[in-house]
Each structure stands twice: as structure tokens, then as C-alpha cells.
Amino acid sequence: MPIDINCDMGESGDALALKNDEEILNYVTSVNIACGYHAGNHTIMHNTVRNAIRKNVQIGAHPGYPDLEGFGRRNMDVSAQEIYNMIVYQVGALQAFVAVEKGVLHHVKPHGALYNQSANNIEKATAVVNAVYDLNPAYVLYCLAGSEIVKIAKAKGLRVYEEVFSDRRYNADGTLVSREEPNAVIHSEEEMLIHVESILTANEVMSVQQKKIQLSAQTLCIHGDGPHALTFAKKIDALRKQIG
Template identity: 70%
Template structure:
């Protein structure tokens, strides 16, 4: 029996560029976050990813990001709340259409990259994302950083929230992710990843880079589909989640 939702970012290829092992990873996750064309993805990739997920009975979420193909949506950008609201509507609306054509159901929305991190504890940016989701469909679940202001605001708005932990990212003492510009940002060894994930699943705890054990509330666990060990890590985490 699964103990925690396992999600993975997918559909991040575009045009002639192929990224990730999407079809294989679908066997080991329970939900996916599909790139909607701004940071990655394109109409062909979106359609194919949605179809494959429905065939595998995997829950589908939208993964909207900043319009930043060159930086893969991971560069901080300065947009107004209105601009963020409209880019969420635009991207999630596109994925809604593909899911609807395949007679599926959109399950959740998870902001990507810099949008995810910048909106986690910024009231205006968080509010823009939350309002867009609520206006699109108040039944959509928001996937966001565990313990964040965004999680609190979304619950107050009436949205269902899955607070998220990361299988391959290190944490600071305040519960934030170590920024990718630091060497310690990623957990790259299988042993380290399994120890980290075991703590999240069994005890709701993570060891920070400051060597302090902190509590973390998580209903979903993320695997980054573009990582070099993504498929292998997904398989091992799925095994661990069934124990």
C-alpha cells in the first residue's frame, strides 16, 4: 500500500530536444506535473504525456512556470501579480484542454522552478497563483512547498493543499530548499537519497545541511524527471514507499 503520493515533473522535452525518461518513470509514480510550454514542453509533448499518463492511471497536474526556455524556468523573474495570474490561466487552461480531449481529469497544479520558489513565501505572488487556480477550478489541489506561506494562504482560500517534500534536494534549517547555486543543493548518491526519503516517509523528518533534524509535513514527494538518476531513484523510492 502506498504511504505517500510520489510526483514527478514530466513533459519537459520540446521540439527536437528530448529530456527525461517519462514513459518508464510513469510505472513508479502516482502523479505527474506536466510542463505547459513556458519553461519547457510543447503541444505535441503535452498531448503525448497526457495520453500516456491516462493509460497508466497516473494523476495529471499542470506545471506552469515563467516564460524562460533558456533558463528552464529556474531564473528569478519580476512579474506583477496580474501577469502571474494570467500566465497561470494561460498554461493550465492549455493542459486542461488536452486532458479533456482524452476524457481525463486534471488533478492538481504545481508551479515550476523560480515561480514555485518565489511564490512560496511572497504574499502577492502566492495570492496570484492561488486566485488563478481558484478561478479555474476550486477543486484543483495545489502542490507547494511544505510549511510555506503559500500553503497556509491556499488553505484559507479553501483549496486542498498537498505540502511537498523533495527526494533529491537538501534543506536549510528554516525548511527552505538549499538554492541550486550551492554545491550541496542536490542529493546525488543513492544511499543519501534513500536515507533522506526514508526519514520523510517514516518520520516526517529531514536532516538539514546544518546537521539539524527538522520536522516536515508532506503529503507528496517530488522526483525531478530531468535528473541523471531519475528513473533509478523513482524505482527505488516506489519500492521504499510500499514497505
């Protein structure tokens, strides 16, 4: 199966960002739509769902911590039950918009700190997996390649797309470099293309410790809130087609 190219969307009410979101849909195969807790709102959710259906792009829910001020990227100490409830609540809202547009919800991808904290924390990972499974066992869970949540989800019976990132740097243990570090994000188009080509052709990334990491991934993420999101989407789409 050719690798899926996903993009986080619906995370800003800015007119230019919304225009970029719509154009990015021409270059990706799936989207993860913010559900109002870390970003987005009911109108942005509905419009993004409509646009994705019109462009025949697979739709996913992108639930996060209730942290608009911190864009969902601040760690929160919440119980497993709270994580379960907040995922059901947010995904349920997006499900409704997909239903009224007669579309299909394909996957769920946790956002930001929730994504990172649940990747290798058994209790949090189990809460995420149970919430997605209870909503619909046919949903695909998008999660960090090589992480513990992958094993938990598969044991539960969920389909999983292990995810790699086009614009993030990696530690030698396969985790993402914290966004609190200055080198967490790839901004250079040239570096991004070298990084993505290595993923597409060799299933590996180079860590910041200069160690090659093997990662088996089914989906590649472009962060839609990044300043280079549209340019990166175009370049990655062209590279993917070139490699075949």
C-alpha cells in the same frame, strides 16, 4: 493516506528523456506536466497526458515563468497580475489536452523560480492561489511544505498537498538550498534513500546545517529532468512498498 509520489514530466523533447518519462509512470502516482513556458510543447504535452491516462496516474499542470533558456529556474520580477495570467494561460492549455483525452486534471504545481518565489511571498502566493482557485476550486495545489502559500491556499478553500523533495537539500528554515549552491541537489542513491526513508518514517529531513526539520507532507517529488530520475523512481517505489 499513503504519500503521493509525483514527478515533473514533459520537460524535454529528447527521445531518451521521453522514454524515461514513460517508464517512470510505472513507479509514481502523479505527474506535473510542463506547459510550454519553461519547457515542453504542444506535442509533448499531449503525448504525456495520453501516457499518464493510460497508466492511471493523476495529472497535474506544471506552469512556470516564460524562460525556456533558463528552464524556468531564474527569478523574474513580474507583477501579481502577470503571474495570475501566465498560470491561467498555461493550465488552460493543459486542461484542453486532458479534456480531449477524456481525463481529469487533478492538481497544479508551479515550477522552479515561480514555485520558490511564491512559497513565502504573500503577493505572489496570493496570485498563484487565486489563479488556481478561479480555474477550478476543486484542483489541488502542490506547494512547499510549511510555507506561507499553504496557509493562503487553505484560507481560500483550496485543497493542498504539502510537498517534500527526494533529491533536494534543505536549509534549517525549511526552504530548499538554492540551485546556485553546489550542494543543492542530491545525486547519490544512498543519500537519497536515507533522506526519503526519514521523510516516510519520521516526517523529517536533515538540513545542511545538521538540524532536523519536521515536515508534514502529502506528496514527494522526483525531478524528472535529473540524470537519476528513473533509478530514483524505482528505488523510492520499492522503499515505499517496503515501509507500507
